[in-house]
Every structure is written in structure tokens, then in C-alpha cells.
Amino acid sequence: LDPKAQTVLDEIEEHNVDFLRIQFTDILGTVKNVSIPASQAEKAFTEGIYFDGSSIEGFVRIQESDMRLRPDPNTFALLPWKTRDDGTASARLIADVTDASGADFKGDPRHVLKRALKRAGDMGYTLNAGPEPEFFLFEEEDGRATTITHDAGGYFDLAPKDLASDVRRDIIYGLEKMGFEVEASHHEVAEGQHEIDFKYDDGLTTADNIATFRAVVRAIAAEHDLHSTFMPKPIAGINGSGMHTHLSLFTEDGENVFHDEDDEFNLSETAKQFLAGVLEHAPAITAVCNPTVNSYKRLVPGYEAPVYVAWSDVNRTALIRKPAARTPAASRVELRSPDPSCNPYLALAVMLHAGLDGIERGLDAPDPVRENIYEFDESTREEYNIDVLPPNLGAAIDALEADDVILDALGKHVAEKFIEAKRAEFDEYRVAVSEWELEKYLETF
Numbered sequence: 001l002d003p004k005a006q007t008v009l010d011e012i013e014e015h016n017v018d019f020l021r022i023q024f025t026d027i028l029g030t031v032k033n034v035s036i037p038a039s040q041a042e043k044a045f046t047e048g049i050y051f052d053g054s055s056i057e058g059f060v061r062i063q064e065s066d067m068r069l070r071p072d073p074n075t076f077a078l079l080p081w082k083t084r085d086d087g088t089a090s091a092r093l094i095a096d097v098t099d100a101s102g103a104d105f106k107g108d109p110r111h112v113l114k115r116a117l118k119r120a121g122d123m124g125y126t127l128n129a130g131p132e133p134e135f136f137l138f139e140e141e142d143g144r145a146t147t148i149t150h151d152a153g154g155y156f157d158l159a160p161k162d163l164a165s166d167v168r169r170d171i172i173y174g175l176e177k178m179g180f181e182v183e184a185s186h187h188e189v190a191e192g193q194h195e196i197d198f199k200y201d202d203g204l205t206t207a208d209n210i211a212t213f214r215a216v217v218r219a220i221a222a223e224h225d226l227h228s229t230f231m232p233k234p235i236a237g238i239n240g241s242g243m244h245t246h247l248s249l250f251t252e253d254g255e256n257v258f259h260d261e262d263d264e265f266n267l268s269e270t271a272k273q274f275l276a277g278v279l280e281h282a283p284a285i286t287a288v289c290n291p292t293v294n295s296y297k298r299l300v301p302g303y304e305a306p307v308y309v310a311w312s313d314v315n316r317t318a319l320i321r322k323p324a325a326r327t328p329a330a331s332r333v334e335l336r337s338p339d340p341s342c343n344p345y346l347a348l349a350v351m352l353h354a355g356l357d358g359i360e361r362g363l364d365a366p367d368p369v370r371e372n373i374y375e376f377d378e379s380t381r382e383e384y385n386i387d388v389l390p391p392n393l394g395a396a397i398d399a400l401e402a403d404d405v406i407l408d409a410l411g412k413h414v415a416e417k418f419i420e421a422k423r424a425e426f427d428e429y430r431v432a433v434s435e436w437e438l439e440k441y442l443e444t445f
């Protein structure tokens with residue numbers, strides 16, 4: 001038995017764990033769970049856990065449905081909201097998906113990310129990624145989610161003013177118990193909206209963390225009878241929820257390749273090439289980083305969400321920002337388009353491949369744009385050579401289909417299933433008749 005797996009077995013003993021949740025993520029980013037009694041943990045590590053892959057969206061056809069889960073012992077964590085009065089506890093493990101023979105399954109998003117990290121590794125780099133996920137907390141009514149923000153409700157009810165920060169505090173305790181280092185948390189611009197930033201880590205850990213983060217927020221909000229949502233734009237006219245993603249490449253010795261003391265922006269040539277790669281592939285990666293119809297209701301001018309393909313060291317209207325860095329380790333670029341409805345494994349994989357492509361091809365970064373790009377007219381944008389992000393999911397899928405680098409990043413299996421599912425989603429939206437249309441036209445015509 002792998003020594004790390006043995007450590008997990010010891011922890012299972014020590015904490016009186018009776019059930020293990022084995023988790024993996026499907027192509028659309030939905031977390032799937034298989035629960036096993038803790039007594040089966042050793043077997044799970046040595047033989048894996050068999051399951052029927054055809055029951056999972058976008059995985060396999062029925063004739064090749066025998067799949068296996070291989071739990072990653074590095075991902076063991078107790079579920080803090082599942083510790084029971086009798087002293088027993090539940091824990092989770094994140095698993096890789098393999099076929100029946102034990103070979104990596106090409107349709108597993110975690111495999112797609114590992115492939116991207118391997119490419120970076122072969123070039124001598126490790127990816128560091130730090131996300132800033134935003135979400136809303138809404139009240140529930142008769143067990144159903146509403147869009148009533150609970151802090152507004154609390155305000156009118158004269159409930160204690162810090163009701164929102166109570167929930168946020170419990171979420172942070174939950175995250176810390178699961179091993180997160182929370183760096184910052186605050187109430188966002190919009191009512192009912194929150195942000196919790198946790199410390200950057202290597203790409204795989206960060207993707208796992210984002211999946212875990214969403215589960216923790218959901219579970220702890222529910223304990224407070226609140227509904228949490230990572231939907232990108234739940235309420236028209238107020239800020240949507242993004243997931244800005246900070247990226248840097250380190251050498252194996254932990255030196256930040258993105259830092260250059262002598263550069264005006266403290267960005268190395270490599271960092272600028274990476275940035276240029278992300279800008280070049282921005283339309284295609286939007287399909288993956290902003291994968292819902294609703295994502296495009298956030299990517300509009302006026303709410304600090306990016307619309308234009310440019311970078312800046314000062315303003316927050318650009319797609320990529322170079323945050324001020326106090327130490328060499330903190331030199332990084334911030335991609336501001338991703339939203340928390342994305343599949344974190346696929347999103348980090350496409351961002352990384354886009355950047356590595358820029359490095360491999362030695363692309364030149366354009367000059368930073370220091371003005372408010374929302375205020376540019378079309379001719380100024382043309383003069384600066386600034387592209388616009390796809391305006392909707394359909395256009396984003398078109399851009400993805402036209403970009404071989406990003407298609408390769410996903411791999412044939414995932415690319416086909418993803419495009420098929422997202423086309424269907426967009427078509428369904430296209431034929432739906434919305435409230436807005438009824439209000440606008442029903443009585444006019």
C-alpha cells in the first residue's frame with residue numbers, strides 16, 4: 001500500500017470515520033459522489049471502486065460502461081458538517097476516473113488538467129493558481145430557492161446586522177477545518193453577494209479546492225436555511241458573480257518565473273508571452289470559463305466584468321490585470337473572465353494551455369491599456385486593436401470550435417461531449433420565450 005494511503009487509513013481509524021464519500025466531476029462540472037463504508041477504504045486504494053460510467057452525463061456509451069474510481073490519498077478530508085454526536089464522522093476523497101483496465105479515462109476533467117500540468121512540467125514549470133469565487137446567499141421559501149437576498153430581509157426584519165457575516169464566518173471555519181488557508185473574505189458590491197479568497201496552490205490542488213469550496217458553501221448555507229448560488233448573474237442590473245483567477249508559473253525550485261525586477265510591470269518576458277497566449281485564445285477559452293447561457297449576462301459593460309480582450313496594470317475593465325505585487329513570489333496575472341459556474345479542472349487546463357502556447361510561440365504582448373475601455377467607441381477599439389469577447393454561449397462555442405489549441409487542450413472526447421451538451425443548452429435557450437419578451441411584445445403587437 002502506498003504510504004500516503006496508509007496515512008489515510010490511520011486517520012480513518014483515529015477520527016472514527018464510518019463513511020467515505022468518493023468524489024469526481026463530470027464534464028459539466030457537476031460533482032458526483034459514491035459513498036462507501038470506511039471498511040472498504042483499503043480495497044478502494046488497491047483495486048479501485050467499480051461503477052457504471054454510462055449513468056454519468058457525457059462519460060461513456062453503454063457498451064463501454066465499466067469504469068473505475070481511483071481515490072487520490074492526497075485529497076482526504078473530514079467533512080466538518082458531518083461530524084455526529086456519537087463521535088462518528090464522514091470524510092471524502094477525490095478520485096481519478098479510469099477504465100476497467102485501470103488506464104486514465106480521457107473523459108475525466110481531472111485527467112484533462114493533469115495533462116495540462118504535465119505539459120507545463122515538461123517545459124520546467126509548475127502552475128500556481130488562486131481563485132476569487134463570488135456567490136450569492138438567498139432566502140428559501142417552502143424549501144425552494146428565491147432571489148430574495150437575506151441581508152436585505154434581515155435589515156427590514158431588524159435581525160442582527162451581521163447575520164451575513166455569521167454565515168460567512170461559519171463557512172470560513174468549515175473551509176479551514178478542511179485545510180483551506182482563507183486569505184480574505186468580504187461582502188461584495190451587491191446585496192447578498194459574498195467573496196471568499198483562499199491561498200493559491202498548485203493547479204490540481206486549486207481545482208480540487210474550488211470543487212470542495214462550492215460543496216462547503218452549499219452545505220453550510222443550507223444549515224442556516226439559506227440557498228447559495230454560483231449562478232453567474234442571478235439578478236439583472238446588479239453585479240454578477242465572477243471567479244477571477246490569478247496565475248503564475250514557478251520553477252521546480254519555487255522561483256517565480258513571472259517576476260522580473262527590472263521590468264516596468266515586474267513581469268518577465270515569459271509572463272508577457274503567457275499573457276499574450278491567453279489573450280489570443282480568449283474567445284475560445286470563454287466557452288469553458290463561462291459555460292452557461294447566463295454567464296454572458298455577466299460579461300457586459302458597467303459591472304467590473306471584462307468584455308474587451310486587453311490587459312492592464314491599473315484598471316479593472318480589462319480581461320487580464322497585472323495586480324501590484326509586494327514580493328517576487330506574488331508576481332502574477334489575473335484573468336477576470338471566469339465565473340464560478342465553470343468546471344474548475346477544464347477551466348484551469350484551457351487557461352494554462354493558452355498561456356503555454358504563447359510561451360512556445362514566443363508571442364508578443366500588446367501594450368497595456370490604461371484607460372476605461374468601457375468608454376471606448378468602436379473606432380478607438382479598432383485603433384488599439386482590441387477584440388470583444390463572444391457575446392453569448394453560441395458564439396463562444398463557435399470560437400472554441402475554431403481554435404485547435406484549445407480543442408487539443410480539452411482532448412477529443414471532452415471537446416466533443418462538451419460542445420454537444422453546450423450547443424443543446426444554447427438551442428434550448430434560443431427557442432424559449434422569456435419574461436422579458438412577453439413584457440416587451442405581448443401587448444405591443
Ligand code: ADP
Pocket residue numbers: 128129130131132183184197198199200244246247248256323329330331332334
Ligand atoms: P484582487 O486584488 O483581485 O482582489 P487579491 O489580492 O485578493 O486580488 O489576490 C487574490 C488571489 O491571488 C489569492 O488567491 C492569492 O493567493 C493569489 N495569489 C497570490 N500570489 C499568487 C501567485 N504567485 N500565483 C497565483 N496566485 C497568487
Ligand code: MG
Pocket residue numbers: 132184195197
Ligand atoms: Mg479579492
Ligand code: MG
Pocket residue numbers: 184
Ligand atoms: Mg483583493
Ligand code: MG
Pocket residue numbers: 132134188195
Ligand atoms: Mg470581487
Ligand code: MG
Pocket residue numbers: 132244334
Ligand atoms: Mg480580483
